[in-house]
Amino acid sequence: MTSSETTPGRGTAVVIGGGLAGVVAAWALRGFAERIVVVERDRYPDEPVFRSGVPQGRHAHLVLEAGHRALEELMPGINQELAAAGAHRVSTSGDLRWLSSAGWMVDYPARMAFLSCTRPVLDKLVLDRVRTEPSIEFLEGTDVVGLLGSGQAVTGVKVRARGSGRGPEDGSESSSGSSSGHGSGRGEVRDIPAELVIDASGRSTSVPKWLTELGCRAVPEERVDAGVAYTSRLFHRPPGVDLGYQAIYLQTKAPDKPRMGVLLPVEGDRWIVSLAGMRGAEPEPGAEGFTKHLSQLRDPALREMLREAEPAGEVRGFLPGPGVRRHYERSAPEGLVVVGDAASTFNPVYGQGVTVSLFCAQVLRRTAARHGGVGHATARDARREVAAVSKTAWMMSSAEDVRFTATTGGPSGALVRLQHRYLDKVLRGATHNPEVTAAFHEVLSLVAPPTRLFHPSVVAAVLRG
Structure with a gap:
């Protein structure tokens, strides 16, 4: 055992996955671990561009009001930096037209808003902030290929370099990405011992499989699968257009009209448009499928907004997979905490994922401060609190998913x-x-x-x- 209950570990923390959930988790642990290592399979681009390790990144993203508050608490001034980088402030009423299953929501003097930009802009600003911390180091182009330890405690990770090439910045988006797994690299496997291991590797995490290999019990989980599929495209905003609002959200009307669409303003005077359908109403691929799905939405408002808009990119599809909630608070070895999509994956149509990842980072900082380090007591408390901060989002999204007749679980x-x-x-x-x-x-x-x-x-x- 590398740490004890009486002397909390202040040694090494390893974060599996260098996406948004991973880098904010690393930032949250600064000051409580002597060394924080983020292992990321991709190599970060120099500019805020889409990358293959974040296949969902080409689609519309929301950081909810609670997420912006959490991000600002973790990184004071970051919301101002987002605005300076071109993010649009969208009030939840007035700036946003929202068609619920019951009809258009009435406007009111909104006290809440969100900043709308593409995912690469958000990721790059957060990453730049994290890179200012001397105790955090990044292993780019590196796979985590297993865990160190036993059925009682995780004591580090096994890693292997993927090669020196930068690799493509754009990849297939037919399935979710991950920052873990076996990969294609042929480098030598080496060990990184750690007092704390954070799994932030996303939807296709390999940690449950690795825990089984260590002799741990299977992690209890809940699953719900509405069969959601996405198709998205960037558009140039037509010059001089003034709609009286900035964004539009057309919700589904379960169970008979399981299609939705959202338009958000993003940097570069562009719009990002994401269309989705549940199982049985999935968008067809390509530009023709995008146009067809747009015409099938229950209100023509979004289609009318795009009538004069020129495309600013290709149509991209995405299959998120099922919603999964893994209960590590019930069964997990010492020294392990799982955050973000690796712990709880939601149907993306509700826009909860990024915000819950930020909640998880707050949990890590709070529990590390409580115990003065990154020892086993910190990990145990963090697992319980991660489950607590994700419970409401899971309850709401899974309860809505079951409205659709083709949903399983x-x-x-x-x-x-x-x-x-x-x-x-x-x-x-x-x-x-x-x-x-x-x-x-x-x-x-x-x-x-x-x-x-x-x-x-x-x-x-x-x-x-």
């Missing part, structure tokens, strides 16, 4: 049906009552718990409606 029963009926009433109230709309946005932005929708004033407005 997920919650069921009378309580879920009761939740659906009440939320339907809330959404109807949000089409005409500003107080209901504001409460709904607070919950969806993860700044308020779902109980906010049961505040007496909201319940009264819903019942009156």
Whole structure:
């Protein structure tokens, strides 16, 4: 054992995966570990461009209001830097037209907003900040190929270089990316001992398999799969256009119209448009499939916005795979914490993933500060708190996914049906009552718990409606 309960470890922390979840996790541990090593299979580009290790990066992304608050707490001034890099501030009401399953939401004096930019801009600014920390080092072009330790404790990782070439910056997006796995490199395998190992390797994490190889029990998990598929494209914003709003979100109307579309303003005077469909209504590939899916949305507003817009890139598809919540707080060896999509993967249509990853970074910093280092007590507390901060997002997304008839897995029963009926009433109230709309946005932005929708004033407005 490399650390003890009485002397918390302040040695090495290894982060598997150098995507957004990994780099903010590394940043969160600064000051509590003498050495923090981020192992990333890609080589970072010099400029903010799309890269193969983040296949979801070409699609519309949201950092919810709660996520921006978390990011600013972790990296003071970062939101101002995003705005300077071209991110657009979009108020959740007024700037955003939102068509829910019940109809268009009414405007109100919104207190919340989000900054809209492409994923590479967000990733590059965060990475640049993390690189200013001397205790954090990056192993680029390197695979993690296994864990060190036993069924009782993880004590480090096994790594292997993938080669010296930079490799393509653009890759297939038919499946989710990962920063772990066996890869194609033929370098020598070497060990990196560590007091703490953070798995931030994303949707296709290999850590559950490696834990089995160490003799650990299988990690309990929940799964829900609505069969969502994406297609996205960048457009030049037509000169002089003034729509009176900046963004539009056309939600699905389960179960009969399982298609959605979103348009967000991004840097470079462009729009990013992402279309999605659940199982049985997936977008067809290519430009023709994009145009066809656009015409099948339940409202023509998005199609009308793009009538005069010129494409600024190719159509890109993405298959996220199922939603998975892994319960490491119930079963995990000492010295391991799993964060981001490697711990909880949500249907991307709800825009929760980045924000929950930032919550996980806050957890790491909070628990390391509580125990004064990165020892086993820190890891145990962090596993419990990661589960807690992801619970609400999972509950909301999985409960919505099961509305679609082709969904597999997920919650069921009378309580879920009761939740659906009440939320339907809330959404109807949000089409005409500003107080209901504001409460709904607070919950969806993860700044308020779902109980906010049961505040007496909201319940009264819903019942009156």
